[in-house]
Amino acid sequence: MAKKLAIIASKGTLDGAYPPFLLASTAVALGFEVKIFFTFYGLQLLNKNLNLKVSPLGNPAMPMPVPVPSIVQVIPGLEWFATWMMKRKLKQKGVASVEQLRDICVETGVDLIACQMTVDLFDFNEEDFIEGISSGGAATYLEFAGDADVSLYI
Amino acid sequence: MSNFDVELDTSGLNCPLPVLKARKALSEMSAGQRLHLIVTDAGATQDIPAFSKMTGNPLLESNEQQGKLHFILEKGSE
Numbered sequence: 124m125a126k127k128l129a130i131i132a133s134k135g136t137l138d139g140a141y142p143p144f145l146l147a148s149t150a151v152a153l154g155f156e157v158k159i160f161f162t163f164y165g166l167q168l169l170n171k172n173l174n175l176k177v178s179p180l181g182n183p184a185m186p187m188p189v190p191v192p193s194i195v196q197v198i199p200g201l202e203w204f205a206t207w208m209m210k211r212k213l214k215q216k217g218v219a220s221v222e223q224l225r226d227i228c229v230e231t232g233v234d235l236i237a238c239q240m241t242v243d244l245f246d247f248n249e250e251d252f253i254e255g256i257s258s259g260g261a262a263t264y265l266e267f268a269g270d271a272d273v274s275l276y277i
Numbered sequence: 278m279s280n281f282d283v284e285l286d287t288s289g290l291n292c293p294l295p296v297l298k299a300r301k302a303l304s305e306m307s308a309g310q311r312l313h314l315i316v317t318d319a320g321a322t323q324d325i326p327a328f329s330k331m332t333g334n335p336l337l338e339s340n341e342q343q344g345k346l347h348f349i350l351e352k353g354s355e
Contacts, residue, residue, distance in 0.1 A: 149293040152300035153331040217291040217318075227297060 126150075129268035130159045131276045135167030137175040137209060137221065142277045143168070144224035150273075151231040159228075160264040162238035165277075166245065169237055169252040173222060176206045229255060236263060279338060281313035281349055282306065288317045288345060295321055296328050299350065303334055308354040311337070316346045325350075 128150040132143040143165070147157045161169055168175075179185045180196040188208075191201070213220070219227075228235070239258045242249065249256070268274045285302045287295040295316045302312055312334075314325065322339075325348050329336035333353035340347055 145293055149296055152293075152297050153328060217289045217294070219291075219294050219297075224293075 125154055125156045127267065127271040127273070128155045128157045129264065129271040129274040130157070131264065132159050132161050132165035132168060133163045134277060135164030135175065137177040137206060139165075139277065140168050140173075140175050140221045141224070142275075144221060144228055145219075146275070147233045148224050148227040148231065151228070151233060155272075157228075158234040158236060158264075158267050160236045160238060160259070162241050166237060166241055166247055168221075168225070169235065169256055171251060171253050173225075175221060176202055177209050178202045179205050225253075229253065278313060278340075278347060279311075279349055281311040283310065284313045284315070286315040288315060290316075291318050292320050292324065294318075296324055299325070299328065300332070303332075303350065303352050306352045308352050310352045312348075312350045312352065314348040314350060316348070317344070319346075321346050321348075 128147065130143050130147060134140070143159050147159055150157050177185070178196075179187060179191060179201070180193065185205070195201070235256050237247075237249070237252065237256050237258045239260055241247075242258065283302055283306060285298060287298055290298070295314070295318055299312065299314050306312065316325065318324075325339065325346075326336055329350055335351045335353060336348060337351055338347075338349040
C-alpha cells in the first residue's frame, strides 16, 4: 500500500509556502498519497492569485545584504523589497516558483483541503480559491493522519 | 556512460525539480528503458538514490563529469 503524507499548512508567507508544496510534490513523485490541510494563514496559499510576501520584520534570521535594524524595517517598501529580493534569488538559483509547485500538486492529485472553520472565521471567499479544493475539519485531517507514515505541521 | 534511451538535462534547476522531472520522464517510458539524468543540484547525490530506491527504478550508474552529476536510471516494472 502507498505511503501516506499528511501536512498541516498554517503559514501564508512566501517562505512558509515552500515546505508544504515542495514536500507534497516530491512525495507524490516517490509514490506517496498526500493530503494538505490548509488552516489559518495557510488558506492564503489556495488563492487563485498568489500574492505572497516575506518580511524581515520579526525574523532576525533572515539573511540581508546589509544589517537592517528592526526599527528601520517598519519603513513602507521594505517588505516589498525583501520579497522582490527573495523571488529574484529563487529564480537565480533555479528553484521552482510556489505557483509551479502548487500546479504540480494539483496535477498529480494531491488532496488540498481547506479548513472550514478558518474559512468561516476569516470570511474567505471559496470562489477565490483554485479549482478542486475540498473542505473539512479537524476530524477529516486526523482520520487521514492517524495512519499516515509522515505527518507535519508547518 | 552506458547506453540510454532518453536524456534529461536539469542543469541549473534546484531541488525538487530534478526529481519531479525525472519522475515525469520515467512515467512516459516503458519498463527496461534507461534514462540519462543530468543534474547540477548537489543534493542530488543523495536525492536520486533515494528516489530510485523508493520508486523501484534501479540506479545503474552515477558519476560526476565537469561539475555535473550524471545518473542512469532504469524504468522498473512497478
